[in-house]
Amino acid sequence: xxxxxxxxxxxxxxxxxxxxxxxxxxxxxxxxxxxxxxxxxxxxxxxxxxxxxxxxxxxxxxxxxxxxxxxxxxxxxxxxxxxxxxxxxxxxxxxxxxxxxxxxxxxxxxxxxxxxxxxxxxxxxxxxxxxxxxxxxxxxxxxxxxxxxxxxxxxxxxxxxxxxxxxxxxxxxxxxxxxxxxxxxx
Amino acid sequence: xxxxxxxxxxxxxxxxxxxxxxxxxxxxxxxxxxxxxxxxxxxxxxxxxxxxxxxxxxxxxxxxxxxxxxxxxxxxxxxxxxxxxxxxxxxxxxxxxxxxxxxxxxxxxxxxxxxxxxxxxxxxxxxxxxxxxxxxxxxxxxxxxxxxxxxxxxxxxxxxxxxxxxxxxxxxxxxxxxxxxxxxxxxxxxxxxxxxxxxxxxxxxxxxxxxxxxxxxxxxxxxxxxxxxxxxxxxxxxxxxxxxxxxxxxxxxxxxxxxxxxxxxxxxxxxxxxxxxxxxxxxxxxxxxxxxxxxxxxxxxxxxxxxxxxxxxxxxxxxxxxxxxxxxxxxxxxxxxxxxxxxxxxxxxxxxxxxxxxxxxxxxxxxxxxxxxxxxxxxxxxxxxxxxxxxxxxxxxxxxxxxxxxxxxxxxxxxxxxxxxxxxxxxxxxxxxxxxxxxxxxxxxxxxxxxxxxxxxx
Numbered sequence: 001x002x003x004x005x006x007x008x009x010x011x012x013x014x015x016x017x018x019x020x021x022x023x024x025x026x027x028x029x030x031x032x033x034x035x036x037x038x039x040x041x042x043x044x045x046x047x048x049x050x051x052x053x054x055x056x057x058x059x060x061x062x063x064x065x066x067x068x069x070x071x072x073x074x075x076x077x078x079x080x081x082x083x084x085x086x087x088x089x090x091x092x093x094x095x096x097x098x099x100x101x102x103x104x105x106x107x108x109x110x111x112x113x114x115x116x117x118x119x120x121x122x123x124x125x126x127x128x129x130x131x132x133x134x135x136x137x138x139x140x141x142x143x144x145x146x147x148x149x150x151x152x153x154x155x156x157x158x159x160x161x162x163x164x165x166x167x168x169x170x171x172x173x174x175x176x177x178x179x180x181x182x183x184x185x186x
Numbered sequence: 187x188x189x190x191x192x193x194x195x196x197x198x199x200x201x202x203x204x205x206x207x208x209x210x211x212x213x214x215x216x217x218x219x220x221x222x223x224x225x226x227x228x229x230x231x232x233x234x235x236x237x238x239x240x241x242x243x244x245x246x247x248x249x250x251x252x253x254x255x256x257x258x259x260x261x262x263x264x265x266x267x268x269x270x271x272x273x274x275x276x277x278x279x280x281x282x283x284x285x286x287x288x289x290x291x292x293x294x295x296x297x298x299x300x301x302x303x304x305x306x307x308x309x310x311x312x313x314x315x316x317x318x319x320x321x322x323x324x325x326x327x328x329x330x331x332x333x334x335x336x337x338x339x340x341x342x343x344x345x346x347x348x349x350x351x352x353x354x355x356x357x358x359x360x361x362x363x364x365x366x367x368x369x370x371x372x373x374x375x376x377x378x379x380x381x382x383x384x385x386x387x388x389x390x391x392x393x394x395x396x397x398x399x400x401x402x403x404x405x406x407x408x409x410x411x412x413x414x415x416x417x418x419x420x421x422x423x424x425x426x427x428x429x430x431x432x433x434x435x436x437x438x439x440x441x442x443x444x445x446x447x448x449x450x451x452x453x454x455x456x457x458x459x460x461x462x463x464x465x466x467x468x469x470x471x472x473x474x475x476x477x478x479x480x481x482x483x484x485x486x487x488x489x490x491x492x493x494x495x496x497x498x499x500x501x502x503x504x505x506x507x508x509x510x511x512x513x514x515x516x517x518x519x520x521x522x523x524x525x526x527x528x529x530x531x532x533x534x535x536x537x538x539x540x541x542x543x544x545x546x547x548x549x550x551x552x553x554x555x556x557x558x559x560x561x562x563x564x565x566x567x568x569x570x571x572x573x574x575x576x577x578x579x580x581x582x583x584x585x586x587x588x589x590x591x592x593x594x595x596x597x598x599x600x601x602x603x604x605x606x607x608x609x610x611x612x613x614x615x616x617x618x619x620x621x622x623x624x625x626x627x628x629x630x631x632x633x634x635x636x637x638x639x640x641x642x643x644x
Contacts, residue, residue, distance in 0.1 A: 016632060023398075035397050035398060035399050036397070036398040037395060037396045037397055037398065038396055038398060038401065039204060039369075039373075039396060039625060039628055040369070040401075040625040040626070040628040040629040040632065041398075041401040041402075041404065041405050041625075041629060042398070042401075042632070045398050045401075046398070046402050049398060049399075051398070051399065051402050053406070054402055054403045054405075054406040054407075056403055056406045056407055056410060057406065057410060060410045060414075074330065075341045078330060078338035078339075078341065079338065079341055079342075082336070082338060083336055083337060083338055085340075087340060087342050088342075090342060094342060097341060097342040098341060100344075100347040100350070100351065100421070100425055100428070101341060101346075101347060101350045103417075103421060104347075104350040104351050104354040104418075104421070104425075105350065105354070107354055107358060107414050107417070107418045107421075108354040108357060108358065110410075110414055111357070111358040111361060111362075111411060111414050111415075112357065112358075112361065114407050114410050114411060114414075115361045115364075115365060115407065115411070117407075118365065118403055118404065118407040119392070121403050122397075122399075122400040122403055122404070124368075124392040124393060124394065124400075125389075125392040125393055126392065126393030126394070126395065127393060129393070129395065130393075131372070131375075131376060131393075131395050131396075132395075134376035134377060135376075136376070136395065136396045137208075137369065137372045137373040137375075137376045137394075137396055138204060138205055138208050138373065138376070138377070139203065139204035139205055139208075139628075185388055185393055
């Protein structure tokens, strides 16, 4: 299979402590593109990789605000503008009665937008990047130093070369080091 | 000075490694179902079939085939609706509220409890649709959509709040469940040898690779969904209780209804979780993940919420007397000693008296005892809704219209059909989805190892 494009070099670790250590070293060395792969969320890995706190809560908040506004406008407009009906002598815009649906739509919009943002923000559905080792979703931990994406011209940090990355990961405590090629699922 | 140490909670027994977790949980997905499963499935399908036949006949003949008449216009269907929505609440309590309270033992049982929620809410949603007799209209007429008559739904009605509450609850529970399933679908995908299975689980997992840049967002999303689901679940049964409490019928028009309904929902839901898990851990050999420890904790919750429900029963009687309202007093005397005394006492014995056996650790940890108690609680909570609905209606303000409601074969058959509907889905779930949240269980196992290493225990 000649001419395959290199996706990156991956180093495998057998326990959490070694993984955290390895990830920290890769970060400190200044590789701009790298990621860790674990069977479950490992505590402390975000810090080791220098990841900032997720921006999802802003989306959730925006979704919630949109939901509560839509719910109020829908109820106000249908009940007091579009076709005002006198029900039990209550005011047309009977705000206390709108509260349950305002609450429900806040939760609905906030929840749905969170999940949509999670999926899109994580680049899912992911068709182009195949899982490189079936044991990752079982019990293995890995750090991958990724080849820069096509057209990447950034000069920040360390530049990528296959042999460099491999020896770096070995020195950073990886039990096994392997080159991974660009490969889709289907 | 001696340091107080609390022994770490053992969540997974049998000295399991991460590989065992994948093997044990995925095993039922990768083999032909056992005869036990087929027997259960055949029973569930025949119940469902009975319900479908009777419901179709009801649609063609008319709602007159039911036992409903003046003054009892609400019968078994609303009882089933409230019962099944309530069942769902335990799943959300386990997946969201216990998550916020950092109860790590929830990881063994949250997946199946959430599945129960989804299927229970689907079952509940059948009843508002079929009770109209024309479900194909009901499905759209409940929603505010622009139509030729330029009419809108009545947003002041608790019945409409219910439409929004229950459909939001279903949607959010489904999303929460799916988000939890993504990493586990990836686990099943990565061990699949069969091509079709591999394809199906690749699609379901959306190509999840366990990347930490993904986990980072994932954990925040999970926390946010838990935070959103917590007030949501409390609101859903509160809104269901408004269906009753906002009317002015004695026995319904009380402010205790929302908390009383929520406690009852969690109570009945936990009983259903115990009923299901006792079977699941046996049939699928998951006793090391769903341990006696887990079941004991759930039994404690059953007893606690059972007493909350008992307190609500007592409180209603007290207020009926203390308020000096003669109609209220009559309704409650009639409830306990009138024509439906038997339903009232079934409810009280099953919900308040029987769960008291859980004061004894021997009883809480005995699988046979807890299975029987959980069945009694399910029956008791069905009768609670029956008592609330029927006893308040059958002797209304006008004694000349008093009557005795007797459910017909259609009421009972469709009730059984709904159970078949629920169990059919639950059994299929056990066959195709991982019944235990593998990634989450590994997380708490890793944490346990970490702690014991630090303390020098292991």
